[in-house]
Amino acid sequence: MKLAHVFERLVGHELGIKVTAYDGSSAGPDDAQYGLHLKNPRATTYLVTAPGDLGLARAYVSGDLEMTGGHPGDPYGMLQALAADLKFTKPSPLELVGVAREIGVEHFKPIAPPPQESLPKWRRMAEGLRHSRERDAEAIHYHYDVSNRFYELVLGESMTYTCAVYPHEGATLEEAQENKYRLIFDKLRLQPGDKLLDIGCGWGGMVRYAARRGVHALGVTLSLEQAQWAQKAIxxxxxxxxxxxxxxxxxxxxxxxxxxxSSIGLTEHIGVANYPKYFTFMRDKVKPGGMILNHCITRPENKHRSKAGPFIDRYVFPDGELTGSGTIIAKMQDVPRLEVIHEENFRIHYAMTLRDWNANLVKNWDEAVAEVGEGTARLWGLYMAGCRIGFERNIVQLHHALATRLHLDQEQTLPLRPWWVP
Known part of the structure; x- marks a missing residue:
């Protein structure tokens, strides 16, 4: 059996994409718009030692697996086809013996992953317990200290790495990011002279937006590169x-x-077990009558595990955890004198944001590769396009949860209806 057919066998059903391999074999329809090409034996080893998205990512990031029919900065169309086709199932021992006989047992010996891959969870213990200060700092450093220039190329002028809010379908990314900050500013009822704390502030987009309107804004981030960039921009x-x-x-x-x-894109890094302390911290930082807004990626339900899958955990957000908006709201409600007054889902807006980030990466591909290397640039194209599909298919969502700190007598003095709606 040739390599392309082994791949088809591992997938478990007839492919709608074209698969070719370095041994000259092929599988799938000849007229398929998209395809995969296994360039060398290392690609095969990655795929059989980590069946599923992790093995595919290793082979692709290392350059041993090529996706045909798209741009590496935006493999969205290819991933759509893959998402429809690839249904990896765990092979039985007998099937593995058959595969090993066909391709050689040498491919079942694990090899070093690409340098972009984070350590597995069990090896991160040397950096501290999960969500300890030391380990959180290392996880943030891994993801956010890639290169400020690379982020400028991908994120655009706003330098904002969180979901935008599009006022209409034709809005630009910059208009949508400005509108997101406007919406959060208004929801928080900020006025000139007020004080804002923005935790997990990134490159200071919310801080600078508020400061331009006369608000005294303090932002904090675990990324040194972000802090340095933000202070210079300020x-x-x-x-x-x-x-x-x-x-x-x-x-x-x-x-x-x-x-x-405000917490815009930080909750994903906190850990569900730490939510009570996290939301209590926010309550304790605001005055009675003050406002709290939590903006984060969520799951569409509250039943399943919160930890990320292998690809996201190793290549994107080490130690990241997601849960449903219901869990987040429940944890906020469990904090005494913290009242949730509004929640909102921006799932489709995040798909549009990722679309525009991928477009920026394609436009600036050569400079991005020169800045961080082709492997890292390919990883980001893969990650963003894959996440776009996740938001489109309701695998993940993005929620705002707005709360207020009540007075000791539980008094609440907010307007009767949402005040941020034009």
Whole structure:
């Protein structure tokens, strides 16, 4: 049996994509729009030692597996075809023996993964317990300290690595990111002279948006590169009187008495077991009557495991955890004197955001490759296009949960209806 047919056998049913291999074999329809090409024996070893998305990612990021019919900066169309076709099932021992006989047992000996891959969970123990300060810092460093210039090429002028909110389907990415900050600012009822704490602030987009409107904004991030970039942007815009971004764990912020706290894309890194302390921290930082907004990726239900799958855990968000919006709201409601008043789902907006990030990567592909190397650029194209499909197919969602800190007598003095709706 030839290699392409072994691949087809592992998938478990007839393919709608074209698969070719270095031994000259092929499988699938000849007129398929998209295809996979196994370039060398290392690709085969990656695929058989880690069947599923992890093995495919290893082979693709290393350059040993090529996707045909698309651009490596945006393999969305190819991944759509893959998502429809690839239904990896765990082969039985007998099937594995048959595969080994066909391709050689040498392919079943694990080899080193690409350098872009994070350590497996059990080896990260050397960096501390899951969601300890040390291990959280290392996870953030892995994902966010890639290269500020690379992020500029992908994210665009807003330098914002969170879901945008599109005011209409024809809006640009920059318009949508500005609209996202406008929406959060309005939901938090911020006014000139108020104080805002933005935890997990990234490159300071929310901090700078608020500062331009006379709000004293403090942002904190575990990424040193983000903090340095943000502080320079604050100085360049003449916002130092109102804005500051610190390289710090949010748990080390000593100030209190904020009018509002925003968390935009941090909850994914917190760990579900830490939600009670996380939301209590936010409540304790705001004044009675103050506002809290939590913006994060969620699952569409609350039943299944929260930990990420192998590809996301090894290549994108080490130690990342997702859960349903119901779980998040329940944990917020369990904090005394914290009242959830509104929630909103932006699932389709994140698919559109990822579409535009992929388009930026394609447009700036040569410079991106020169900045971080082809393997890392391919990884980001793969990751963003795959996540776009996840949001489109309701595998993941993006939710805002808006809450207020009640007064001691449980009094709430907010307007009767949403005040941020034009």
């Amino acid at each position: 100085a360049d815009e003449g916002l130092s009187e109102f804005a500051e971004v610190r390289h710090s764990d949010y748990r080390d912020v000593p100030e209190t008495g904020f009018d509002a706290v």
